[in-house]
Amino acid sequence: MAAAIPSDLSEFVMVKGNGVKGLSEMGLKSVPREYIQPLEERMMKVVSGEFIPIIDMANCDEPKVQDAICDAAQKWGFFQIINHGVPLHVLENVKDATHRFYQMPPQEKVKFTKENSPSNHVRYGSSFSPEAEKALEWKDYLSLFYVSDHEAQTTWPSACRDEALEYMKRSEILIKQLLNVLVKRLNVSKIDETNEALFMGSKRINLNYYPVCPNHEETIAIGRHSDVSTLTILLQDEIGGLHVRAPNHRDWIHVPPISGALVINIGDALQVMSNGRYKSIEHRVSANGSKIRVSVPIFVNPRPSDVIGPLPQVLASGEKAMYRDVLYSDYVKHFFRKSHDGKMTVEYAKIHSL
Ligand SMILES: COc1cc(/C=C/C(=O)SCCNC(=O)CCNC(=O)[C@H](O)C(C)(C)COP(=O)(O)OP(=O)(O)OC[C@H]2O[C@@H](n3cnc4c(N)ncnc43)[C@H](O)[C@@H]2OP(=O)(O)O)ccc1O
Ligand SMILES: O=C(O)CCC(=O)C(=O)O
Numbered sequence: 001m002a003a004a005i006p007s008d009l010s011e012f013v014m015v016k017g018n019g020v021k022g023l024s025e026m027g028l029k030s031v032p033r034e035y036i037q038p039l040e041e042r043m044m045k046v047v048s049g050e051f052i053p054i055i056d057m058a059n060c061d062e063p064k065v066q067d068a069i070c071d072a073a074q075k076w077g078f079f080q081i082i083n084h085g086v087p088l089h090v091l092e093n094v095k096d097a098t099h100r101f102y103q104m105p106p107q108e109k110v111k112f113t114k115e116n117s118p119s120n121h122v123r124y125g126s127s128f129s130p131e132a133e134k135a136l137e138w139k140d141y142l143s144l145f146y147v148s149d150h151e152a153q154t155t156w157p158s159a160c161r162d163e164a165l166e167y168m169k170r171s172e173i174l175i176k177q178l179l180n181v182l183v184k185r186l187n188v189s190k191i192d193e194t195n196e197a198l199f200m201g202s203k204r205i206n207l208n209y210y211p212v213c214p215n216h217e218e219t220i221a222i223g224r225h226s227d228v229s230t231l232t233i234l235l236q237d238e239i240g241g242l243h244v245r246a247p248n249h250r251d252w253i254h255v256p257p258i259s260g261a262l263v264i265n266i267g268d269a270l271q272v273m274s275n276g277r278y279k280s281i282e283h284r285v286s287a288n289g290s291k292i293r294v295s296v297p298i299f300v301n302p303r304p305s306d307v308i309g310p311l312p313q314v315l316a317s318g319e320k321a322m323y324r325d326v327l328y329s330d331y332v333k334h335f336f337r338k339s340h341d342g343k344m345t346v347e348y349a350k351i352h353s354l
C-alpha cells in the first residue's frame, strides 16, 4: 500500500530536513498537489536531431577553437566541452560526494537549512522559492558560497567539503581560459588584476539532487530560468534531463550527458556586460520516473558589491546601452526572491526606451 502524503508538507520537507528525497522514498503513487505544475509549464516541444555545440578544448589557443567558443556563446548560450583539463577523478569524486551528502539522515542535513546553518553561505534547501512559486520543484540542493578556504573548512558539510573545494580549485584554469577567450571578442584584452573580480570575483557551487518521481510528467525538477552568473560550469551525471531553449525561442533541446564533459552556459551578468552579445539561455530540468540524478554547477559571478552594466569597451563604437548599471547583489536578490520565470530576471536591468 502506498504511504499517505504528510499533512504538513513544509514541516516534513524542510523543518525536519527530509527534503523531496524523503517524499520520494515514501513510495507515493503521485506527487503532492503542491508539486503539480500548470499545464503550460509541462508542455514542451523537444526537438530531436538538434544539439548544442561540443567543443574540444585540447587546442584552445587556436583561433578556430576560440571562434567556436564565442560563436556558441552568441548563438546558443550553451555548449559542452571535452578535454577541458579538469581531471576526471575530481569530477567523479564530487558526484560521489553529492550522493554521500544526501545519504545522510535528515537530522544531519537539517543542520544546514536557512534557519539552522552555521553560515549564511551554506544552505540546504528544497524548492526554489516556496513562498513565490505556483508549484514546487522536485529537487533538493546544497548551495555553498565560497569566501575563503578557512570558512569552507569550518562551515561546509564534511561529507562533501573537500571534493567540492577540489572541483572548484581544479576548474580555475579552465574558467580563466574561457573568460579570456570570451572577453577578447568584447574588446577587453585579457582578464587581469584590474578586471578579474568583475568577471569571476565570487563563486557558488550547488550540489543538486533530483529524486525519483512517481508521476514525473506532471511536475518539474527545475523550472525555466537563466542563471544569474557570468558563466556556469555544469557537471551532470549520466541520467540526462537538462533542456535548453532552442535559438527559435520556441522548442527545447536536450543536453545529452557525455562522459567526462562539462556543460558551459552564459549567465545574465555576462549578457548584461556584453550588452546582449552573449546570451544567457533559458533552461529547465525534467523529473525522472525511475532514476536519481545529480548535477553540480559552479556559478562564476561578479562580487556581490560590483556594479554590472554594459562594458565601456563594448559601447566604445557608439552602440546604445541595452541595460542600466545595477548592483550585482541587488540583481541576485531579485532572482532569488521570485519564482523561476524564464528569461524575466534580466528585465530588471533592461532599459526600456519610451
Ligand atoms: C537554489 O536553486 C537554484 C539556484 C540557481 C542559481 C543560479 C545562479 O546563477 S547562482 C549565482 C548567484 N550569485 C551569487 O551567489 C553571487 C553573489 N551573491 C550575493 O550577492 C549574495 O550572496 C546573495 C545571494 C544576494 C545573498 O545575499 P544576503 O543579503 O547575504 O543573503 P540573504 O538575505 O540571506 O538572501 C537574500 C535572498 O536570497 C535568498 N537566497 C540566498 N541564497 C540563496 C540560495 N543559495 N538559494 C536560494 N535562495 C537563496 C534568501 O532566501 C533571501 O530571500 P528571502 O526571501 O528569504 O529574503 C538556479 C536554479 C535553481 O533552482
Ligand atoms: O541539473 C542541471 O542539469 C541544471 C541545473 C541548473 O540549471 C542550475 O542549478 O541552475
Ligand SMILES: [Fe+2]
Binding pocket: 225, 226, 227, 283
Ligand atoms: Fe541553471
